[in-house]
Amino acid sequence: MKLMIFSGTTEGHDLCRFLSKNSVQADVFVATEYGAAVMEPMAGITVHEGRLDEREMEKRLTSDTLLIDATHPYAAAVTDNLRAACAKSGARYERLLRPALPYQNCEIVLNTAAAVDWLNAHEGKVLLTTGSKELEAYTAVQDFQTRLFPRVLPTASVLGKCAALGFPGAHIIAMQGPFSQAMNAALLRETGAKILVTKDTGVSGGFAEKVAAAEEVGAEVLVIARPRVENGKNQAEMQAFLTDLLGLQPEKVQRIFTIIGAGMGTADTLTGEAVRALETAEAVFATKRLAALSPKAEVCAFSELAERAISGNARHTALLVSGDVGFFSAAGKLRERLLPYGGVTLVPGLSSMQYMCAKCGISYENLCFKSLHGRAGNILGAVSYHTATFALTGGENNAQAVCSSLMDAGLGALPVHLGENLGAENERIVHGTAAEIAQLSCSDLAVLLIENPHAANKNEPIRDEMLTRGKVPMTKEEVRWVSVNRLTVRPTDTVWDVGAGTGAVTLELARKASDGTVYAVERKPEAVALLHENRIKLSGYNVKIIEGPAPEALENLPAPDCVFVGGSGGRMREILALAKKKNPEVRVVVNAIALETLFAAQTALKELGFADIEVTQLAATRGKPVGAYTMLTANNPVFILSGRAANDTK
Secondary structure, X not given: OEEEEEOOOHHHHHHHHHHHHOOOOXXXXXXXXXXXXXXXXXXXXXXXXXXXXXXXXXXHOOOOEEEEEOOOOOOHHHHHHHHHHHHHHOOEEEEEOOOOOOOOOOEXXXXXHHHHHHHHOOOOEEEEOOOOOOHHHHHHOOOHHHXXXXXEOOOHHHHHHHHHOOOOHHHOEEOOOOOOHHHHHHHHHHHOEEEEXXXXXXXXXXXXXXXXXXXXXXXXXXXXXXXXOOOOEOXXXXXXXXXXXXXXXXXXXXXXXXXXXXXXXXXXXXXXXHHHHHHHOOEEEEOOOOHHHOOOEEEOOHHHHHHHHHHOOOOEEEEEEOEOOOOOOOHHHHHHHHHHXXXXXXXXXXXXXXXXXXXXXOOOOOOEEEEOOOOOOOHHHHHHOOOEEEEEEEOOEOHHHHHHHHHHOOOOOOEEEEEEOOOOOOOEEEEXXXXXXXXXXXXXXXXXXXXXXXXXXXXXXXXXXXXXXXXXXXXXXXXXXXXXXXXXXXXXXXXXXXXXXXXXXXXXXXXXXXXXXXXXXXXXXXXXXXXXXXXXXXXXXXXXXXXXXXXXXXXXXXXXXXXEEOOOOOOHHHHHHHHHHHOOOOEEEEEEOOHHHHHHHHHHHHHOOEEEEEEEEEOOEEEEEEOOEEEEEEOOOEEEEEEEEOOOOO
């Protein structure tokens, strides 16, 4: 049987390695010079460079040929040609799949033309990670020369194409992958891109790293969907199929991969299990910092760990990662990549959190964990509602910057413990206040333990008597609780409270959005003063107070996930329109006492295209003692309106 493989993907390369290892001869066809260059020499594997049309394919095929289509999932035309050529020649066709990855919070379009239309409808610089093949289509994007940053292969032909299309040299990113999350995030920050355009390239195509990087820096992700849902075999299934078809000797012993948590990266912080795994492993791969833990270790970049382990021939391979495999670790992604090739075992390690807590004598069963290293994160919410918070810092959110943000929020007196180079000879642990730590020169990678003995209980509803009211009207607790729950606030949400008054609703919202931010917008100075007082009183430091009238004061705020309107100053429609403009999926709740306000809010919601509009009248009646009796006193009835944008599918 003649074996032909049409490749150009990681999956195709891996299949060639499998065949070569089993002494199977195969002809491998790649379309480009680059595709041929990345194919390392393998015994029995003959590489052919250049594109073949359907007729040329037919000439090479016979009824005794097995053709394996390992082309890219977006090369639909090539796949169609291969299928047609096999059908005419009688050759057997098999498809090697690249599994797709599930993803959320991404914009999806069907093709490149739709992507161009979407980009023309949205502002912001763009990191274009779809390659050079369809680059010409993107010149139809308005101001493409200033907006687009194409990331392409560093070949002369590709660079020439970019230049010929008019892309300025300063905007062309010529690099060969794979790209880590950190690298993708760095490119987004460096270019100032607010949009990342990609295809669903699966695990081996670095899709997860792109999406994670965009989430890290707050960029939108535009995904060009796969052209079709395909049937075929994944890598493990294809190898099993070929083993049976070609009568190969099956693997008697399954390959074993052990991902080891290396603790602080020193021999003293390795567990006994980790030491034994390193001793028994035939091959060990590690980054430069961790390679000293094993004399067997081969040094490679973190992004190369999985591929080096897969391409190796060792029965038992160990991979070293820092810290603990289950604590803000990339071990999960490594495991996912390795599973098709053998059994994967995770060996836990000593995390920086465990080590630091032990050094500081702090128990961690009620600790709040935050990773701010290379991520957008709100430390104020964590500190507001937890008596102790552990934070991994780094990049823009280094220890000094985090402590400075605590100072700016009025929390400079909180006890803070700083840990640097934990477990190493130059370890430094400093105990002080946030204000004191903010003045120190800190290393880029450090951990913080932040204590707040006056933290609020985010699960406790706020009672009226807990607030300082003054002469400013206040939404009563019964109305607050219903209104806030109608908004279905999520922990990471960005929330607007328009007409915040005393901050009664604001602080309820802040407890719900404990990892997000609540913007309390109020135009009356006496109410603003009460907002500041109640924010401190109830430890709602994830609240930002904005003084000014709405909607003008809302213009520069980040897009809200949900909006509460307690007072509109007669500008209800403008406020709701701006909220929807900033976020077409926004959720809103409006409180109205007057019938005129109810009518204005209901009309605005309908005219602006909100869906699922609901109106509830709540008339709370409270009992109060009068001598030996209890008298019921009615509060003013309040109308609670809720709605969501019509295209909100959540």
